[in-house]
Amino acid sequence: MDAPQALWRLRLGSAFRTVLACTIVGCTTLYGPEHVRSLLTFPAFSYVTSVLIVSDATLGDALRGCWHVFCASIQVMLPSVLALWIIGPTRFSNVGLAAMAVALCSFLIALPGSTHLMAKRIAFGQTVIVYVGTVIQGDDTDVLMHPIHVASSCALGALASVLAMLFPYPHLAYREASISKS
Structure with a gap:
């Protein structure tokens, strides 16, 4: 198999898993x-x-992605629940206050150098969704359940990625091992 065909197959497999x-x-x-x-x-x-x-990932990468989702959710859940509880969801009708809360939480996410870039990306997305959702929902926002809804939606994406990587087609391990023996 030539290089362009192998690259095409690799990209097709990645698209299928996505x-x-x-x-x-x-x-x-x-x-x-x-x-x-x-x-x-x-x-x-x-x-x-x-x-x-799942894009261009192996099963190990997908499992590592689940870990990143968990770390990102912890990084977002604790400060956002605390901020929503102390400040109160009704005060987030002020867009400036919400923007300041997003900036402060984003700073706290970006500060640790040991956090993986994927976990930071996911945490930034979760932060924006938590506070924009609070601005939109206003007083109807549940202080605890709103961040949990964001984290559980993110966890579904991570779980779906792992399940997609477990699906045996198009890369069967047996088939790849038998090709490498030949």
Whole structure:
């Protein structure tokens, strides 16, 4: 097999796994059990997370992506729940206050040098969604459940990525091992 054909196959396999991960997200958000769907209020972020993780990834990369999602969710959940609890969701009708909260949380996310870039990307996205959602929903925002909805939507994307990587086609390990022996 020549190099362009091998690269084309690699890209096709990556595209197939991305489509599979997005299909898992779509089916879960549309047809999943009601108690699961009630937690997934931001399916667009589930799609973004799955595309970030599964593109050109191996199973190990997808599992590492799940770890990044977990770290990002912890980095966002603690400060955002604390800020929403102390300041109160009704005061976030002031867009300037929300922008300042996003800037402060983004600074706290970017500050540690040991955090992986993927975890920072996901955390930045979660931060924006938490505070923009609070501005839009206003007083109806639940201080604890709103960040949990953002984190669970992100976790669905990570889970869909791992499930897409576990699907055996187009890269069967047996087939690749037998080709390398020849």
